[in-house]
Amino acid sequence: MIEARSTIKVDLDNSTKEGNYRQWTDGVKRKLVPEAVAGFLALHSAGLQIDIATEQTPTEVLPFLKMVTQIGLGHENYGELFNGVLVAEGGSVVQRRNCHTGESMWQVVAPKESQVERARVLDWLSHSIASGDIGDNWGVLDSVDPQEGTYVKLPTEDKQGVASISLWEKGPLITQQPEYLAKYALVERRIQQALQDLNVTHLMTYEAGNGTLRIVPKGINKAKTLGLLHAFGAVDLSSTQYVCDGPNDVALARKIVGYNGLVVAVSNAVSELHDLAAFSATQPEGLGFAEFVHHLYPDLYTDHLQSLKDRGAWIQ
Numbered sequence: 001m002i003e004a005r006s007t008i009k010v011d012l013d014n015s016t017k018e019g020n021y022r023q024w025t026d027g028v029k030r031k032l033v034p035e036a037v038a039g040f041l042a043l044h045s046a047g048l049q050i051d052i053a054t055e056q057t058p059t060e061v062l063p064f065l066k067m068v069t070q071i072g073l074g075h076e077n078y079g080e081l082f083n084g085v086l087v088a089e090g091g092s093v094v095q096r097r098n099c100h101t102g103e104s105m106w107q108v109v110a111p112k113e114s115q116v117e118r119a120r121v122l123d124w125l126s127h128s129i130a131s132g133d134i135g136d137n138w139g140v141l142d143s144v145d146p147q148e149g150t151y152v153k154l155p156t157e158d159k160q161g162v163a164s165i166s167l168w169e170k171g172p173l174i175t176q177q178p179e180y181l182a183k184y185a186l187v188e189r190r191i192q193q194a195l196q197d198l199n200v201t202h203l204m205t206y207e208a209g210n211g212t213l214r215i216v217p218k219g220i221n222k223a224k225t226l227g228l229l230h231a232f233g234a235v236d237l238s239s240t241q242y243v244c245d246g247p248n249d250v251a252l253a254r255k256i257v258g259y260n261g262l263v264v265a266v267s268n269a270v271s272e273l274h275d276l277a278a279f280s281a282t283q284p285e286g287l288g289f290a291e292f293v294h295h296l297y298p299d300l301y302t303d304h305l306q307s308l309k310d311r312g313a314w315i316q
Contacts, residue, residue, distance in 0.1 A: 002278055004296045005262060006239045007084065008043055009051040009226075013210060015245040015266055016040075016289045017064060019173050023316045032067065034313050036286030038305035039293035041072045044081050045300050051084035051235070053222045055208060055248055057161035058095070058106050061088050071313055072304075079104070085235055090206065090248065091225030092163035092217050109225055110163045110217035114202035121203065121215055122165060124194055125154050138170050141190055146170075149186035152213075165215040167191070174209040175268070181209070188213055206248075223251035230259070237261050241278075243289050245269040250276075264292045 010016045016036050021029035043050055054061060065078035073081060086095035093106045108115065129139040129152060138151035151170040160166055169187055171180045188205050191213065195203060206214045229235045237259040244253055244265065250272045253263045257276050265277035266288030274280045279295065281288030294301040308314070 002262065002296065004046070004048075005241045006047075007049040007051060007236065007241070009053045009084075009240050009242045009256075010289065011242075011244045011246070011249055012052065012054040012056055012061065012064065013208075013246075014173075014175075014268060014285055015243050015249075016286055018285050019175075019210065025312055025314045025316055030067065031064070032071075033286040033290070033315060034071075034308045035290035035305065037068055037072050037313070038301055038308055039286075039290040040068055040081060041304040042293050042297045042300040044072075044083075045304070046297050049084040050082050051240075052082060052086045052088070053091075053226060053242070053252060054088055055090045055206070055214065055222075056088055057159075057164065057166060058088050058093065059159050059161075061086065071308075085229065087222060087225055087229075089161045089164045090214070090216055090220065091222040092161070092220050094225065094229070106162050108163045110220050111202055114163065114217040117198075117200045117203050118163070118165060118215075120198055121195065121200060122154075122157075122160075124198060125165070125167065128194070129154055134170075141187060144186055144190050148183070149190075150180070150183045152187060161214075163217055163220075167213045167215070169211050169213055171211050173211070184209070184213065191215065209246075221251055222248070223255045226252060227255055243292065244273055245285075247272070249273060264289075 018031040023029050065082050066076040069078040069081045070076050092110045093108055095104050096107050128142040132138045132140050132151050138153050140146050141152045153168040155166055169184055174181045184207055188207050191205050203215050204218045206216050230237045237256050238261055240256050240261040242256050242263050245268055247270050253276050262278040263276045264279045265273040266281045266284055268284040279292050281291045283291045
């Protein structure tokens with residue numbers, strides 16, 4: 001039996017959040033399974049601090065946290081359930097809460113120069129994507145044949161990151177169709193050439209492999225940011241158990257193990273994480289996260305899962 005720690009940090013995409021939409025009995029499709037909601041509720045009932053450490057942007061993170069909280073607690077005040085530190089955009093931004101008002105804001109950790117360059121790259125992208133022929137606002141990136149690469153879409157500013165840029169690529173998860181890695185690579189190489197031409201030195205590309213290319217600040221990652229937060233006493237990595245799946249999680253997982261924290265790898269995690277893991281789930285994504293919580297708190301998890309079933313919150 002693994003001894004529970006007082007804090008749990010979770011990655012989102014493909015760790016606790018589903019890669020594909022699931023049909024619920026209320027007719028709504030969500031990238032979420034009820035078992036994951038029961039897992040979060042059990043951790044909350046056990047008194048754990050729940051932190052988020054993700055590559056996603058705040059505009060992606062917050063709706064998901066509100067959805068989980070609404071299903072689990074009946075309101076959207078996600079701070080009650082996700083009561084710890086929120087680290088997004090691969091460590092580039094951290095959410096801070098005002099202890100007096102309860103209001104929160106996202107603080108950019110990246111250098112100011114990267115923000116200036118971010119505006120320059122966004123301007124270039126807005127002028128370098130031509131209208132495509134497949135509809136739904138998918139376009140063609142300058143010098144990239146969409147038949148060899150893929151179509152792209154630049155999200156509007158309200159859907160962009162705080163410190164990074166997202167460029168959507170039309171295609172599936174590379175774990176589902178590995179051949180798309182080469183298609184996404186053509187898009188990434190064109191962006192890398194543009195960064196060089198624009199004399200951008202504080203940003204770099206990061207291919208998420210899920211239909212999103214991110215342009216992110218150099219030298220910033222989840223491991224570095226959480227290491228700094230640990231040094232300042234804002235988090236305690238020794239009391240942490242980290243649920244994760246991807247190659248971008250390995251550096252943080254190693255740091256946590258170095259502080260005698262625990263790593264939890266869902267079944268779809270890369271092999272490096274299973275090598276580091278104190279617990280390797282047999283189930284993928286949200287079900288794997290739920291499996292770990294059930295291992296720690298079987299009674300709490302079972303009670304919350306049954307409550308969700310009784311309320312009709314389930315998968316068709």
